[in-house]
Amino acid sequence: MTDGVVITGGGAVTALEDAEAALPETVRARGARVERVTRLVLAAGGAALDAAGLAAMDGPARPRVGVVVGTAFGCFLTNDAYARRLDMGAAAASPRLFAATVSNAAAGELGIAYRLGGPAVTLTAGTVAGIAALGHASDMLRAGRADALVAGGADATGLGLSMWIAAGGFVRGAPPTDAATFVVLETADAARKRGASVAGTILGYALGFDDREDVAARALADAGVGPGDVACSVRTASHMLAAGGPHALRGALANAPRGGVVLVVDACTSGHAAALVARAA
């Protein structure tokens, strides 16, 4: 049990190649042989860990530091590439591609690169997966199952996803874009002990389904605040897919008055809905 969950670092990527140029060589080397969503997670997750002062890249895996990735489509682009090869016959199946057809590949790569031996979790809940990841990370930290978790959302776009969206008639609003946004969540005790700089505190969250109006009220109740306490309320940008929620949270915390309460509300056409409440430092 802990007395709270705080945000001690953050990182966001929309222009992948530029972000990768700033990464340490060992991480860039890992990114050179993995798919796009994993590269996004390596870049944004790595930046968040670096900002929090937790970017160890050698030594044994750290058992109290872990990762929670939220993604709407995960390794969709690899699935598409692998399935199209397989359509030519089983002899065309690629072991390299198949090994990357697991949505948790990005969490695994980030764990290897940054020596994360704690929980290594990947979740999907449509485009609200990023907020779901932050909420799950908060629950695990409050339950004492880790000291710090780098958590957020990421999705990669490309031809395979665009073709699926078009074929299924799923086009709604602006076309999706590559994006990843991560924050480091940490127990207040752990952050205090290592003198970490705090950007905000997670107060509460809620997840719902086919019920986007009620989810904000439930998140506020979980946080123990009322609608009148909210200084800044934002809805997420759906074209950023799972990165939209964490991106909106970082923006709201940056713009909120000192100590102000922010509410982020996210909803997906899949029916998933989420809301998260935080207090700016």
Added chain:
Amino acid sequence: MSARVAVITGCGVVSPLGRGVAAFWDGLVAGRSAVAPIRRFPAADLAPNAAAEVADPTPDDPDRAGAFALDAAREALADARLDVRAVGPARVGVALGTTLGGMQLFERWIATGDASGLACVPYYAPATRVARAVGCRGPVVTAQLACASSTHALALASDWVRAGRANVVLAGGTDLLCRFVVAGFNCLKATADRARPFDAARRGLALGEGAAVVVVEDAEHAARRGATVHGRLLGVGAAGDATHMTAPDREGRGALRAMEAALADAGLAPDAVDFVSAHGTGTPYNDAMEAVAIGRLFGPGRVPVNSIKGAIGHTLGAAGAFEAVMCLRVLAEGTIPPTAGLESVDPACARLDLVHGVARTHRTSVALSTSSGFAGANAALVFGRA
């Protein structure tokens, strides 16, 4: 979190050994294996081409993963004698694990251009289908930890119940067999014609399919409505290997951390555990890794261990949920099913007390289930007798 306790009040399965918990359990106890040559889809160019297939509960339903999950969820709800409307839809959640979602519909689209099932393709689709069908409006999330997915889905459910986010959660996993996954594991040279977990002659895994779902419920809520409790979900844990994307850590350090975390969450020492359900895939590396991790945590030969993957194949994102249902039956019956396919224990695994040949009578108060997957994902659950 609070002092709320998560209990299991319902179970449902669609398994290669049969539809429903009774058929599944009877098959396990009898030591039957459902692994056989694949019949459902063209497999002539697949080698090996054996797997454990399910007799579809709804044969005309193209969304097999969703149909499996829904059938298992309905059995679990009926077993729990639970009416979602009476609980309150916003207080009911769904947490499922899967590695493939509606992958065979994706294959069909690529092969034929038939786009009619594309809405069922995303990994989150089986959970949304279950949620909509049962009228749930609470948390709905899909866990993706490769072959540890449904193990962690039960952990999500436990967290939500213990944090007061839901009174009831349908938790489990679903996965299906298709060319995508069989050809994939074949090209990794990870498969064999039969699964022989922990056997000296094991050569690889045999895949399986199906769904298992349990009702995870707040203990006070269950008591108020007079529900029958099948077992308590005492602890959950997860840990990454941080070593390799497809091969397990030879020393089993990630699996060990996940089991230790689950025991710590349960507030129990290793000597409180009476039975361990191993991941036990039948691949040389996995089983040797588990022998190291389980042996190190519990001591050589101290606790009975089994694997059910020789019976139902490796059901991937559903595997941990199937093993959870098996653990609950072990707690209730005092019988441990044998490890189908295990005939001669590998000396490298001899530190484990492996149940094989015939079922073993063993009064069990606490059971631990461990799962491991690609990308170094590990998860573990601790169950207690009702």
